[in-house]
Amino acid sequence: MRVLLSTYGSRGDVEPLAALAARLRELGAQVRICVSPDEVFAELLGRVDVEVVTVGKPKVALSEPSQESQAAQRAAELAAQYDTVVAAAEGCDVLLATGLAHFSSRSAAEKLGIPYVYATFSPLILRTHHQPPPLLLPGQTHPPGVTDNRALWDLHAQTLTSLYGEALNNHRASVGLPPVENAYDFAFTRRPWLASDPVLGPWPETPDLDVVHTGAWIQPDERLLADDLLAFLDAGTPPVFVGFGSTQEVAADAAKVSIGAIRAHGRRAIVGRGWAELARIDDGADCFVVGEANLQVLFGRVAAVMHHGGAGTTTIAAQAGAPQVVVPQAVDNPYWAARVADLGIGAAHDGPTPTTESLTAALATALSPRTLARARAVAGSMHTDGAEVGAKLLLETAAGGAVGR
Structure with missing residues (x-):
């Protein structure tokens, strides 16, 4: 069985595919992955030994659309990745896409007549009357007076089609x-897969979509922590980790206010450099900066994790039983912040721009004995077989030959 996995997005879109690819290979499948040419992705996918096909521009170099004309341009750029994706999909039995790979990947699967699946890692983008749709552009608001979620989702689909439909259809016409x-139904299909943990990111029963909920796709990380990091961890009480993952634009003083809040609680700090290039603010021995590291192990040794609210970071911290402070930056970050607060496993910061005072208060909640006990209890209830479930379902989909709808 030959499988193409296709994505275009941040590390949060790529890392789950590495987990899925590893399980697929264990089941005897041949796996190829389309991904943007970012160096960190090549290193990550090299750990699971799959064939990598690069597509598009480095994702780290791209900014998100802020107006309608930029959104239309982005749609054209994404659709133009079709040639690379369709060539990579030749001879494959199924194609699964995530992130922003939907336009090129579904068209490629349709052209080749092979089954297609779209998977997401956050319930936020999936249509249900239980929640309103996400906003598409910065500064956008829902229409005043419209409060019914189904009506809001209808408007969301219309807006998505007005932003992306023309560019998408121009490309589709060019390839026959x-x-x-x-555009919403085309991008996300009527039967999307949701790869989130059922405890952390549940999906309510709803007639709006036929969602396949597999559980989160997490690849066990067996890498050792660096000796200097281990020495720092062993030199005192558990520190607080702060990092914003693949988020490039954070508050200019994010490192300063975060370290200030950590020090206000008498704690040491581990700063994750990330795409925002966070750095130490002085020469204090109570602060250690890390680049690439095994977060599954590291989060098991810290007092709390302060982060942006990416699906992967939130899940790994929850699995480690680490209390969290989520400072949501964009997209689905507010959803995960709310889930952390609702579950009692940490605090949700109000907005993306923290102060030392606001983070100090949030960290007080995260560092409380009650939050720690709750975080450990939730960790014990989380699922660990999501990638295996997803891999088996994908091979069944390929064998069944049902084209995505």
Whole structure:
């Protein structure tokens, strides 16, 4: 069985595919992955020994659309990745896409007549009357007076089609494919897969979509922590980790206010450099900066994790039983912040721009004995077989030959 996994996004879109690829290989499948040419992704995927096909520009160099004209340009750029994806999919039995790979990947699967699956790692983007849709552009608001979630989702689909539909259909016409009327249904399909932990990111029963909930795709990380990091951990009480993952734009003083809040609680700090290039603010011996590291092990040794609220970071911290402070930056970050607060496993910061005072208060909640006990209890209830479930379902989908709908 030959499988193509296709993504275009941040590390949070790529790392789960590495876990899925590893399980697929264990089941005897041949796996190829389309991904942007970012160096960190090549290193990450090298650990699972799969064939990598680079597509598009480095994701780290791209900014998100802030207006309609930029959104249309982005749609054209994403659709233009079709040639690379369709070539990579030749001879494959199934294609699964995540992130922003939907436009090129679904068209490629349709052209080749192979089964197609779209998977997401956050319930936020999936249509349900239980929640309103996410906003598409910075500064956008929901129409005043419209409070019914189904009506809001209808408007969301119309807006998505107005932003992306023309560019998408122009490309589809150029490769001999028919136009699509609804860009939302085309991008996310009527039967999307949700790869989130059922405890941390549940999906409510709803007639709106036929969602396949597999559980989170987490690849066990067996790398050792660096000797200097281990020495820092062993030199005192458990520190607090702060990092913003693949988020590039954070408050200019994010490191300063975060370390200040950590010090206000008499704790040491581990700063994750990330795409925002966080750094130490002085020469204090109570602060250690890390680049690439095994977070699954590291989070098991810290007092709390302060982060942006990415699906992967939130899940790994929850699995480690580490209390969290989520400072949501964009997209699905507010959803995960709310889940952390609702579950009692940490605190959700109000907005993306923290102060030393606001983080000190949030950290007080995270460092309380009650939060620690709750975080450990939730960790014990989380699922660990999501990638295996997803891999088996994907091979069944390939064998069944049902094209994504």
